[in-house]
Amino acid sequence: MAKPTVVVVGADKGGVGKTTVARTLLDYFTAHHIPTRAFDTESPKGTLKRFHPDISDIVDATSVPDQMRIFDTLSTTDASVTVIDVRAGLLSPTLRSLRDIGFLDAVKKGQLTFVVFHILGSSIASLNEIEDTSSFLGDSKYFLVKNFINNTSFFEWDQATHASYFRKFKDAVEITIPKLNEMAFEQVELASVPFLTFVANKGPKQEPANYSFVLRGYVRHWLGNVWGEYDRIKLNEIVAAGSAAPAAGPRVQVVSRS
Amino acid sequence: MPQPVPLYIVTSPRPRTGKTLLARLLMEFFLACRRPLVGFDLNPRDPGLAERFRSLVWPVDISETRGQMGLFDRLIADTASTKVIDLGYGPFDQFFAVVREIGFVAEARRRQIEPIVLFLTDSTASTVRSYGELQSRIGATFVPVHNESVSLMFAKEDFPPTRAECGVIRIPRLSPIVRGVIDRPSFSFNAHMANMSGGPNEVHEWIGNVYAELRDLELRLLLGRLTSNLRGAPTPPAKHKGGRAR
Numbered sequence: 001m002a003k004p005t006v007v008v009v010g011a012d013k014g015g016v017g018k019t020t021v022a023r024t025l026l027d028y029f030t031a032h033h034i035p036t037r038a039f040d041t042e043s044p045k046g047t048l049k050r051f052h053p054d055i056s057d058i059v060d061a062t063s064v065p066d067q068m069r070i071f072d073t074l075s076t077t078d079a080s081v082t083v084i085d086v087r088a089g090l091l092s093p094t095l096r097s098l099r100d101i102g103f104l105d106a107v108k109k110g111q112l113t114f115v116v117f118h119i120l121g122s123s124i125a126s127l128n129e130i131e132d133t134s135s136f137l138g139d140s141k142y143f144l145v146k147n148f149i150n151n152t153s154f155f156e157w158d159q160a161t162h163a164s165y166f167r168k169f170k171d172a173v174e175i176t177i178p179k180l181n182e183m184a185f186e187q188v189e190l191a192s193v194p195f196l197t198f199v200a201n202k203g204p205k206q207e208p209a210n211y212s213f214v215l216r217g218y219v220r221h222w223l224g225n226v227w228g229e230y231d232r233i234k235l236n237e238i239v240a241a242g243s244a245a246p247a248a249g250p251r252v253q254v255v256s257r258s
Numbered sequence: 259m260p261q262p263v264p265l266y267i268v269t270s271p272r273p274r275t276g277k278t279l280l281a282r283l284l285m286e287f288f289l290a291c292r293r294p295l296v297g298f299d300l301n302p303r304d305p306g307l308a309e310r311f312r313s314l315v316w317p318v319d320i321s322e323t324r325g326q327m328g329l330f331d332r333l334i335a336d337t338a339s340t341k342v343i344d345l346g347y348g349p350f351d352q353f354f355a356v357v358r359e360i361g362f363v364a365e366a367r368r369r370q371i372e373p374i375v376l377f378l379t380d381s382t383a384s385t386v387r388s389y390g391e392l393q394s395r396i397g398a399t400f401v402p403v404h405n406e407s408v409s410l411m412f413a414k415e416d417f418p419p420t421r422a423e424c425g426v427i428r429i430p431r432l433s434p435i436v437r438g439v440i441d442r443p444s445f446s447f448n449a450h451m452a453n454m455s456g457g458p459n460e461v462h463e464w465i466g467n468v469y470a471e472l473r474d475l476e477l478r479l480l481l482g483r484l485t486s487n488l489r490g491a492p493t494p495p496a497k498h499k500g501g502r503a504r
Contacts, residue, residue, distance in 0.1 A: 035473045183323040213334050217360020 004074040005113040005239045008101075010086030010094065012129045013121040017147040019047045021119055021177060022085040022227045027083055027196040031227075032236055034084050037079035041071055041087045041094075048085045050192050053204075055079075061086060062092050071103060074112065081239055091118070091129070095136040107139045114140040115238060117175070119147050134172065141238055147177040149185070175229045184218040187211060195223050261483065262372035262373040263337060264476075267398070269345035269353075270378035275403040276429060277378055278306045279440075281329045281344035282466075284376075285311055287472045294339040299331055300353065301346035310443070315342075326356055334362075337369050354392055363397045373398040374479070376427065379417050381409045385445050386416045393420060400424075401475065406431035423482040427471045436461050 009022040022038065026048075029036040038056040040048035044065075046058035059066035059090065061084070074082060086094050095116075098104055107114040118133055134142060188198045199220045203209040230236070270279045281297070285307070288295045297315035299308035305317040316332075319325040333341060357363065366373050377389055379402050393400045401424045402417035405443055412426070419425060434438075439445060439461050447465050454462060 012282075181323055211436060212327045212331050212358055214323070214330045214356070217330075217362070217365075218323075220361065221359045 001232070003111065003113055003241075004077075005081045006074065006090075007081060007083045007113065007115045007117065007239075008086055008094065009083065009117045009119065010091035011121065012089055012091050012132070014088030015253050016119045016121045016182050017149050017177070018088070018119050019085055021117055021145055021147060021253040022048055022083055022150055023051055023195060024177070024223065025083055025117070025230075026055065027194050027223065028227055028230050028235065029239070030194070030196060034081055034236075034239055035079045036081040036083060037077060037241060038085065039085040040085050041090060042085070043087075051194055061090055061097070067097065067101065071101065085221070086204060092136075095133060099136055104136065104139070113238065113241065115143070115235075117143050117145050119145045124182075129209075142172045143175050143233060144172050145175045148179045149177055173233055175233060177229070178225050179213070180222040181218040184215040188216050188219060195219055199223065260370060261480065262367070262370045264479070265333060265341040265343070265366065265371050265373045267345055267373060267375045268349060268378070268403075269343075269375060270352050270380070271347055271385055272380055272382065273347050273382055275378040275408050276403075277346065278344050280341055280378065280403060280405075280429065281307050282310060282343045283447060283468050284472065285314065287469055288342070289339050290448050290451075290469075295342070296332075296336065297342040297344070299344050300329070300349050301344060303348070304346075305427045307342075307344040315344075320352060320356065323422060330360065330362055331358070334365055334369055334371065338372060341371075354396060356396060356397075357373060372479075375400045376403050377401065377417070378403045378405055378408070379412065381411065381413070385404075389417055397450045399479075401427060403427040403429065405429040407437075421482055423478045423485075424475070425478055427475055429471070430464055430467050432464065433460065436464055 001143065007025060009018050009025065011018055019040075019042075020171060026038055028034060036055060038048055038052055039061075040046040040056050040058045041061040042048070043058050043060040046056070049056040049058050057069070059069060061070075069085065070082065084094075095104075103112070104114070106112045114137075116133070116137055118130065120130075130144060182195050188195060190197055191203070191209070193202065193209075197204075197206070199216050201209050201211055201216060265282075268277050268284065270277055278301070281299075285295065285297055295314060297307060297311055299305040299315050299317045300320060301307075302317065302319040302321075305315075308315040308317040316328070318329045318484070320329055329343075363373050375392070375396070375398050377392075377400055379385060379389070385472055389400070398420075400420045402412075402419060404412040404426055406429060410431075412428075417426070422486070440447070450461060451465055458466075
């Protein structure tokens with residue numbers, strides 16, 4: 001049995017773009033033909049499920065039955081990657097639960113691959129979150145995501161503060177998600193389809209759509225840049241190392257980076 | 259094999275190089291050829307082309323995404339009309355940045371639309387540099403235009419066309435009298451050409467020369483495509499090498 005991979009996307013602050021990043025990850029895995037499932041912990045509503053209804057389920061990450069639905073099925077599901085979009089404020093509690101149920105021990109023993117995308121806000125509080133979160137993450141792949149999609153300026157981060165925090169967490173790797181044209185972002189929201197489907201000019205049921213070529217172009221270019229970041233951190237290889245998916249499988253590129 | 263429909267982008271990174279004049283000439287030339295035609299005026303502050311061709315030319319402001327959609331979505335939706343864009347020096351950088359970011363040239367070609375940049379040259383170093391950089395980045399066919407009213411000398415090596423057969427368009431120098439005549443708001447090149455009651459004059463000769471240049475360009479482009487088709491290969495744009503022709 002291949003080693004399953006769990007990817008957690010979270011932050012302790014709301015409105016920093018967790019679900020957007022989770023959506024780009026699902027598109028990335030889809031494009032790389034990596035079987036993936038997703039759990040949306042924004043119970044009962046679920047934004048991620050709106051965009052990826054076929055592979056997403058809404059769960060309450062704090063309830064034991066739902067935790068069983070996610071973690072007890074890791075070795076039996078067809079999906080080699082499980083993406084969990086953790087709702088605002090629940091990242092630290094979720095990691096604590098993972099420690100308590102022995103998940104982090106399994107990661108330590110090499111039975112699971114664990115990847116955490118920690119989406120940062122612009123405030124100093126976000127840097128403090130890193131300290132809280134990183135204490136759980138000894139054997140995981142830990143990525144700190146600066147998300148500019150909603151025009152965050154990270155104004156509170158002066159160089160010295162930033163450097164002092166990042167020195168503490170040598171294993172954490174920084175990722176930058178660039179800004180997407182606002183109208184393009186809004187149109188994808190209205191269309192309620194994955195970014196990749198929008199670029200392909202398809203509707204929710206894969207029917208032909210009539211989205212603006214300009215907006216599709218902006219999304220394609222942006223998604224290409226985001227995937228460029230995922231390629232830089234070798235996400236495909238991290239996941240493939242744990243799963244049956246080929247490490248050097250067909251590489252799907254949305255657009256070359258400028 | 260269907261021939262691609264041309265999309266002429268008349269531009270220069272500097273003011274007062276004759277962009278709108280050339281766009282006007284193109285519009286009237288294609289009207290005289292009775293081709294389906296549409297134009298776009300990208301000079302929101304002074305839409306001179308749109309004011310002259312109110313039923314054919316759309317004024318567009320591409321500083322906003324909505325304006326970009328109004329331009330580029332229309333350009334690729336209409337695969338039948340010859341198109342002329344008057345691109346002023348103001349939106350010059352933004353236009354080509356958007357073209358590049360949204361992958362416009364590739365999509366246009368996929369739809370049998372051939373973007374051709376008619377680049378009005380001058381002798382400044384920044385214009386030479388801009389030509390070389392754009393030519394290597396954008397992937398469209400670049401044809402230099404030498405407007406003799408802007409600069410007397412033209413250094414061929416500074417502005418190599420994308421393909422050898424494209425050559426250079428030359429707009430002969432205008433005398434102040436001719437300039438005064440053709441700048442009148444009601445002036446039409448075609449109407450003037452149709453009226454030679456007093457015999458051909460300097461204005462007739464000047465228009466005739468420019469129309470001959472445009473006809474030559476269309477023929478050269480057609481010849482290039484036919485030659486390329488006969489060879490069984492597409493016509494890839496040549497890479498600009500360091501801003502100078504060898």
